[in-house]
Amino acid sequence: MASVKASAAVSHVGRIRANNQDSGYAGRQLFFVADGMGGHAGGDVASAIATHRIAEADGDYASPPVAAAELEQTLLSANRRITETVAEHSELTGMGTTVSALLLEGERVVIAHIGDSRIYLLRSGELSQISTDHTFVQRLVDAGRITAEEAMVHPRRSVLMRVLGDVESSPEIDTMVLDTHEGDRWLLCSDGLSGVVPFDEIHEILSSDAGAKQVADRLVKASLDGGAPDNVTVVVVDIGEPAAPDTPPLIVGSAAAPLAFGTPEPARSRGIFLTPFRPHPVQETHFEPDSAEYFDEIIEEDIRRRRRRRFVWGFWVVALVAAIVAAFVLGYQWTQTRFYVGESNGRVAIFQGIQQDLGPISLSELHTETQIDVADLRTYDQQRVEQTITVGSLSEAHRIVQRLEASLE
Structure with a gap:
């Protein structure tokens, strides 16, 4: 027992x-x-x-x-x-x-x-x-x-x-x-x-x-x-x-405690x-x-609540994706306002963009390839071109190319 x-x-x-x-x-x-x-x-x-x-x-x-x-x-x-x-x-x-x-x-x-x-x-x-x-x-x-x-x-x-x-x-x-x-x-x-x-x-x-x-x-x-x-x-x-x-x-x-009831005491503020x-x-x-009608009614309400929750979550996911895409597009457009001078096929060239890649996406492209051979430049200028010279505009890039060309004369 x-x-x-x-x-x-x-x-x-x-x-x-x-x-x-x-x-x-x-x-x-x-x-x-x-x-x-x-x-x-x-x-x-x-x-x-x-x-x-x-x-x-x-x-x-x-x-x-x-x-x-x-x-x-x-x-x-x-x-x-x-x-x-x-x-x-x-x-x-x-x-x-x-x-x-x-x-x-x-x-x-x-x-x-x-x-x-x-x-x-x-x-x-x-x-x-x-x-x-x-x-x-x-x-x-x-x-x-x-x-x-x-x-x-x-x-x-x-x-x-x-x-x-x-x-x-x-x-x-x-x-x-x-x-x-x-x-x-x-x-x-x-x-x-x-x-x-x-x-x-x-x-x-x-x-x-x-x-x-x-x-x-x-x-x-x-x-x-x-x-x-x-x-x-x-x-x-x-x-x-x-x-x-x-x-x-x-x-x-x-x-x-002794069983007593009547007018209840006011509830104390829950804030404290x-x-x-x-x-x-x-x-x-x-x-x-505990009835089937009540249960079915609340089930329907629960389904509606879930649908609203999925809609809200879907809205914010779409908004987040849109924000990421917008940030990428704006960022890419900004990179295309930048230029740098570098080397292409052994010659001095002007590139549009920045010298970086975002996964498989290149953030720069060849804009102009000059007739200046990098090998003909002075050692200091060769190193600068090989390491790339970043500039803020296309006109500034052309001025650098002109100075490099002038150094050969």
Whole structure:
């Protein structure tokens, strides 16, 4: 039977947000994060309500399938509580929360997930993402329309397609039952971590020999070092022989404070929270219906946006090429206003242009070949002609030829 060796939960408001709408829970067998949405309309309330209801599911079950069914029903029950709260407090309309939960049952773990918080598994040094984001951009990635890298900066990266809240009476919850082994390290986190800290850095931190609490602190610090434009919450769970007696459940984030709501405090100016490490503008997470019509509409908008982007890029490429061509033409025309005296077929000659080549293009051509043999000139004049004598005009070139001719008399 798998056991929890150690666990930790840490939550931080971040560098930009005015309040913490995340919640996290590290219990005896149940662990989860909840990322509230709705801004000052009640994101913190939604995640707190969900946390207190879901925490009630921390217990023993007859089997993993039974645990999975019970955990799913618990999330749906939390959804109803949020809906009921909105019905009593209209100022909270539109609030919701993500939930990513892990329940240890025997040799297996039960996963329940909705939204864009994430669950990762580190096993034998290899890190893998277990949950799938319920976001618009993830659907674009799954459809092969954009890459994961493009999803990180997509203008609709904050659009959620599934959440707990007053938007759906029975939202679809992803559930699964997986094996777990001694030495596994599980990470549950809000997008305040996954949206800021690169996958490779998360992997490196999780792979350290540090304990669960130290690793959780390091992950939060990595988000803060990256600008932390959103609240960040992490829960780390190590599987193995317990290193200490059972510890009481730990709740962090908005759910750790007494549940109170009413007229929200005015939002503080975000200008004072700006940081040079800020990776991108802060966008409020919001929900859109998970419907084919909406998806098709946004796909069309995305296609139009890409077309506009290609047009703009094409325009600037053409403009750059035109500027290069214009610079070359003007430069070539300037070279043709220059002349120099040199040698051609053993005789003194006048050349138009400059004595240089631009790849296969010669920047000079023979203008006049005189009857003066270079070999008949004085040694000094021979050297000057062989090395070429640059002049600024054709008339000046003729005067030099006349002086060379006169030196032979």
